[in-house]
Every structure is written in C-alpha cells, then in structure tokens.
Amino acid sequence: MSTISRVTTWSDGQTLTASALNGEFNNILNDYNGSITNANISGSAAIATSKINATFPSGAIVGTTDSQTLTNKTLTSPVVNVGSDAQGDIYYRNASGIFTRLAAGTAGQLLQTQGAGANPAWAGFDMAAVYNSGNQAVSDNTNTVLAFDSEDIDTNTMHDPSTNNSRITIKTAGKYEIGFKIMFAASNATGFRYGWLLKNGANVRGSLAAGTPNTTVVPSCSNSIILNLAASDYIEVSAYQDSGGPINVIGGTGYDTAYFWVKFVSV
DSSP states (O other): OOOOSSOOOOOTTOEEOHHHHTTTHHHHHHHOOSOOOSOEEOTTOOOOGGGSOOOOOSSOOOOTTOOOOOOSOOOSSOOOOOSSOOTTOEEEEOTTSOEEEEOOOOTTOEEEOOOTTSOOEEEOOOEEEEEOSSOEEEOTTOOEEOOOOEEEEESSSOOOSSTTTTOEEOSSOEEEEEEEEEEBOOOOSOSOEEEEEEETTEEOTTOOEEEOOOSSSOOEEEEEEEEEEOTTOEEEEEEEEOSSSOEEEOOSSSTTSOEEEEEEEEO
16 A cells, blocks of 8 residues: 655645645545545645546547537437527528628518528518409500409408509519409400509519400409519509400409409518
C-alpha cells in the first residue's frame, strides 16, 4: 500500500492548492477509504481524469454557450426557443443556415414555399363568389359590363357590393381560377349571345363563351380559365347580344342567375 508522504489535516471548507496536492494526490486516491467533504481544489490544480472515479462521455462535451455540431444524438422532448415563441410557430433554415422562426399565421392561411432561393411564407386562400339580386338589361349590339350586388363568398374583401360592384379585385398575387355563367332571357332566335372576361378593362384571351338564341329556351354562356394575376388587378364579366332589342341577363337567387367567381390556386 502506498504511503502518503505528507500528513496534513484539512478542515471543512479549506482550499487545497496545487502545490499541496502535487506528489500526494495519487496516494490520497489509493489509500483513503472514505470521502473528502467540503474540500476545494484550486483552478490551477492539474488532476488527471484517470484518477477521478467517474464516467465521461466520449467525444466533445457541448457547453451551454458553445457552437458545436451534434451528430447522432437523440433529443428526447426538446424545447426549442427562437425569439418570441408560441404555439403554431414554424421553423425553417434561412439563407445563412440559421434555424429561424416563422410566427403562426391566422386561421385559414396556407404555408407556401417560395422556392429554393427564398423563405416560406403564409398566404391567404383568397376567393370570392358573387351574383346580382335582379335582372340586368343588355342593350342591343352593346358590350355591357355586368354588376354584381350580392355575395356568397368573399374571404379578403375582394368585392364591394356597392362601389365598382362589377369588379373582383385581387389582393394577393398568384394564379387564380376565374369563372362565370350568364343566362339571357328567352326572346328570339336573332343574332348572338356572348359572355367573356375583362382584366383591368381589357378582354381576356380565351374567355369568350357563346349561347344559342332561342324563343323558348334560355341561352346560357359559361367559361372558366386560369390567370396569373398581380395584386390590384381586377376582373369583370361583359355580356353582348344583337337580337334587335334589349334582353335581360337573369339575376336573383335561382339556379339560373348570373354568377361570377374567382379562386386562388397558387403563387
């Protein structure tokens, strides 16, 4: 058995310096059959980990303020805090590789990718569906922009039933499905019955729909297309007939009423 070369009595709370420990620490570990309580070892003391009865993890130990990479580590019920955190937050990698918080959106919004070169973002699912409460007269041989004074759906104040009520105005840029249906009252078999879309007052390519004039059957015109639209663009429906006199486009709440809708599809 090793012998401690220096016999020293330490009291509780006394600091043991490196100079006092050098040459004796191994003997203390080998010979002492109890435990050392309330003993302080100064920061300059050099003690080999092989002399300490403890189990150390292999590899680097990550400190609370260190910047290190965790590889093959299992995190059990981790709590992540990045700024002002709240339920419903989404986290993503930004352009600098930093774990970044996207605050929770509002009810009904969709999470949209902006592609590999941009951060994700919330987007509203904009849509509107409108009709007119009464019939509208379309004069002979005249393009007539139709009014819509009533709404079934308007998720983002895209339509005003009173002011410029012929328009559905885009609030969020993106691709939209746009459709309409108009029905002319039966009159005669003379001429044509048409309906089509306008974007910012100009005819929309491919949107024209034709109905067959008839004295007893209501001519119907309907179409739907997809357009790439910018915020503040507005869409309208125009009607035309050349029967020789005015004809009503049917309104109201029935299944034959004129109807107009816009629905967001994607960015």
